[in-house]
Amino acid sequence: MPLLPGVATLGVMGGGQLGRMFVQAAQSLGYTCLVLDPDAASPAGAVAHEHLRADYLDPAALRELARRCDAITTEFENVPAQALQQLAQSRVVAPGASAVAVCQDRAREKAHFDASGVACAPYAVLRSPADLATVPDSLLPGILKTARLGYDGKGQRRVTDRLQLAEAFSELGEVDCVLEQMLPLALELSVLVVRGADGQVVTYPVQQNLHRDGILAVTEVPAPQVDAALQSQARESAAAIASGLGYVGVLCVEFFVLKDGRLVVNEMAPRPHNSGHYTMNACDLSQFEMQVRAMTGLPLREPRLHSPVVMLNLLGDLWFDAQGVERTPDWAGVLALPGASLHLYGKAQARPGRKMGHLNLIGATAEAARASARQACALLGLPSEW
Incomplete structure (x- = not known):
């Protein structure tokens, strides 16, 4: 059975502009909306029926969100997947934690594209300095991207040769990265x-x-x-x-x-x-x-x-x-x-x-x-x- 307008309450993990526009759309249909976000000045919190100001992993806040909402969504991909997992124990959560977790990690994302039969740029996953030696020559020049937390061009370095690749991997903190071949x-x-x-x-x-x-x-x-x-x-x-x-x-x-x-x-x-x-x-x-x-x-x-x-x-x-x-x-x-x-x-x-x-x-x-x-x-x- 659908959760009907005018009856159900919807929750949003994240208080940015996407959450704001989601809340406005939900309210126009007649839903009550709660936003969970730590920022007191969050754009979504300003228009929601209620703004729960707490960290995304705050146990009490998550319990409160689950208690009061019939379904919960996320407005940005870096909401902790474990928070979504906890909420899903008692409430509808969409998208689900497993899907969000794939989108949070470029290496898993690339693997999913491969599994879906959809072509992506040739790539290699780098998890330690030892992996630098295994990178095929064909991937250079390329773009080195952190596997997690990169957006709007952040967490990326263009590299033309192996020396630049090693320097960029070091600059990015030797965290898990994906090197993609630069394509025309x-x-x-x-x-x-x-x-x-x-x-x-x-x-x-x-x-x-x-x-x-x-x-x-x-x-x-x-x-x-x-x-x-x-x-x-x-x-x-x-x-x-x-x-x-x-x-x-x-x-x-x-x-x-x-x-x-x-x-x-x-x-x-x-x-x-x-x-x-x-x-x-x-x-x-x-x-x-x-x-x-x-x-x-x-x-x-x-x-x-x-x-x-x-x-x-x-x-x-x-x-x-x-x-x-x-x-x-x-x-x-x-x-x-x-x-x-x-x-x-x-x-x-x-x-x-x-x-x-x-x-x-x-x-x-x-x-x-x-x-x-x-x-x-x-x-x-x-x-x-x-």
């Missing part, structure tokens, strides 16, 4: 796949992404440079990855398209994703409502893209002028643009590189959405060519 990339894309506890799977349209300095900058849907066959392959691959995990909820799978046209999977995130924020204005069901539906057992249906869209990620850099003086971006000008919808995350302090919000620009055509997005870039001081 044409573009990046991602797919949001949603899976229910009954095994039903639906996917969103393919999203074409542009990153700057390792952080997502622009998402376009429909993906302008991805043909129908490649889009179908990406959606089928994402579905296979989710099904192989026994996943429940929204999963984002990121891919590279190589210059020779091949598709390879990069990584996955066990939650709604920055590249899926366009769904809030361009689709009939947002990724956050889909997360609510999946974890509560409500019906899943194939989401419909009703408008072409460009999503612009808004980082804290926009709150400072060229001299570093703090300012307020020209929101009035931006919101005067056709199809513009602004989403700010309620963060009190802007910092360079910090995700402060996003801007969705929809249009009757992809060209119209792109034109509005470029006008927004000009108003905000963002690069307008991509």
